[in-house]
Amino acid sequence: SQTIHQWPATLVQPVGSPLSLECTVEGTSNPNLYWYRQAAGRGLQLLFYSVGIGQISSEVPQNLSASRPQDRQFILSSKKLLLSDSGFYLCACSLGGHTEAFFGQGTRLTVV
């Protein structure tokens, strides 16, 4: 089965600094990849999803961007972080069709 690696587990960054979160997937090829954000005490908000290399769909206008340079690599970036970018960021993968999604363990980002 798929394994998703996310790092770091926690991150504290100052306002205005850049961000790069990486997600890599093992155990499958051609996955659909997803980035979610979860604010404290809230549900999961879909930020980006990708069905292939270089194919990114953005769900919510925001201060973030995503890229998929390789089949099993998904990167979430920001040029200048805002306080409102704080949250729990989760990467997920799915093979599409009627298959379940697998989630990484997440990165807890605090912007100070």
Next chain:
Amino acid sequence: DAKTTQPPSMDCAEGRAANLPCNHSTISGNEYVYWYRQIHSQGPQYIIHGLKNNETNEMASLIITEDRKSSTLILPHATLRDTAVYYCIVRGVSSASKIIFGSGTRLSIRP
């Protein structure tokens, strides 16, 4: 927007069956019902999914009404470790199908 509605919270006594409802009245014919749960500060965990027949696995049972407009997740013998937020999701079979989470149900298991 999420296509499902769930009660915000429920509680259940340890050892009893926990029955979590979900409404998905606008579900399309090719959309599956999925259930995930999220234990505090962890990534969501897949539980079960189904199309129209009832399903059972080692974790839970899924009962889908005949008109497919609602479903119930059943945890047959709830334990304290089942305390989590449970999400019901509908999702199509297209490879480009998005996975949209609603607010979920916060299930508390009392000793």
